[in-house]
Amino acid sequence: MSDLKRGLSEVVAQAFADAGLPPELGRVTASDRPDLADFQSNGALAAAKAARRNPRELATQVAERLAGDARIAAVEVAGPGFINLKVSDDALSARAQQIATEPLAGASAVEAVRRVIVDYGGPNVAKPMHVGHLRSSIIGESIKRIYRFRGDNVVGDAHFGDWGFQMGLLIGAVTDEQPQIAAVVEALNAGQSVDDEAVRAAMGAVDLADLDRLYPAAAGRAKEDIEYRERARRLTAALQARTPGYHRLWLHFHDVTRVALERDFHALGVDFDLWKGESDVEDLIDPMVDDLASKGLLVDDQGARIIRVVREGDKRELPPLLVVSSEGSAMYGTTDLATILDRKTSFDPALAIYCVDQRQADHFEVVFRAAVMAGFAEEGGLEHVGFGTMNGADGKPFKTREGGVLKLNDLIEMARTKARERLHEAGLGAELDAAAFEDTAHKVAVAALKFADLQNFRGTSYVFDLDRFTSFEGKTGPYLLYQAVRVKSLLRRAADEGVAAGPIRIIEPAERELALTLDAFDAAVAEAYDKKAPNHVAEHAYRLAQSFSRFYAACPIMGAEPDVRASRLALAQAMLRQLEQALDLLGFSAPERM
């Protein structure tokens, strides 16, 4: 069912058509002046420009045709030719009633369902996640949920960084430190059969913490020690040639990392459908290179094989895609291209969304062009949804490579600590048992972190300031949770007293405002969907919570007359359902009590 904006747009479009004007100009939007109207149409201004006529005159003609509609309580022409609309209380009541029961809580599904892949997170083997992974995970998860919510067939892929030179480094470092692992690896390499339990027992001595400790050290040494670097290179080549011992050890790195990462992601409310990695497309690369060559796309240049992607009319000089290096190895763009091919074969998505740092924009442009040239994707079927950097209080980005950065786990624990403190300070959660209190503190922490990120447009950089995010006042995640918890508490009380919700009747200004805000959910979700910008959902959730809070302060519920009480309870219920839906789209949830 459509929201009021769409319903009114149809009416106004018809009025435009009847007045001999282009109906598409009859688009209705929420009013910029809530003091004057609920909705407005600016179409008369555009129509006047095209027809070289007086905008107010046209607006008046349209307005006269609208006056009879039952949904419209008032229509007037203002300013240079704005058509201001006020919806009737009856129409608003009916709409609120609808939102209260609709499966999508007032939002609408897409008209044509598409298969969509969201590629986000980007975790790497041997590297615990740190704050640098936060944005991709948070934004990607939200986009995935928004697309799925509107009906698309969506798959979220972690795009696991599990292949390449870093693996050779790690194999070297681990076998240097752990003689028993080295022994097992050598035995396997030599083709000896080793009991799998023994392999597990030996390799089990190395966990993610070890890898995290060894990797930076090895990377550092490789920079200065040529011999060491060359050995890592040979080990990488041996791994890629599937030398049994190295491959088995790599598998251990892979598994131990994935288990730990899945746990960390899950704590953040981030769950992937696929953990496809670079290793999964390794076998596709050689045939793909042959295919590219047969299509005449590969060009030899300075010993490497490249695809030139420049187009007529380009303002900038994009570099070519380096497919095969002069040493004969595949580059990261090659892997990305193979991944696109793999996805086309396995899922054939209409759209693949890459939720990756904005700094990769040129890289993706090159890869996407090459993919289209190779016939692996349709023009426009690949989209890089970039985001800005998360900066520290000093204005500099958090480092995402090389040691010394804050681990995501530690960050979450810091936020949880703050949440516990604040809950105690406010005297909230006193009646909860230890486990429920901990659950609440975790929900508060995650809401604080996620909402702080998602309320900003993804493209702009923002300052990461944990003290501010966890201040728990104003426009924050915890504020949203608090509003949800207040309604839950109210509804519990109503249930205890045997009071039921009833038909919604919009009368008071605060009720009107809340109902209009509920109605705006659809537009917010559609905007977030179209622009891949969850901040529109975040903004809506905040406005909804605010509208409710005003309503809650202005309109007593339990103490009101039975009809009014039933109506307000229904309104509160509808609000809670939509708010929880919005929070879910953002990737977090409210506790029952706090």
Add this chain to the structure above:
RNA sequence: GCGCCCGUAGCUCAACUGGAUAGAGCACCCGCCUUCUAAGCGGGCGGUUGCAGGUUCGAGCCCUGCCGGGCGCGCCA
């Protein structure tokens, strides 16, 4: 050097594809708890949207040029 992004209130950020009086939160000031959770609500203060031009009925948004900041520019990923 070439290219991309950004510059909005003291601070952190919005702004529905060019519309009315540019909005929130924080901070600061003033009110509101014997009644449903005050992590709340109401009110106030705070702007030449970096600068200068242009396009038009109308520009934070489009164009041009400056100033300032960030980032990217084939054999790392």
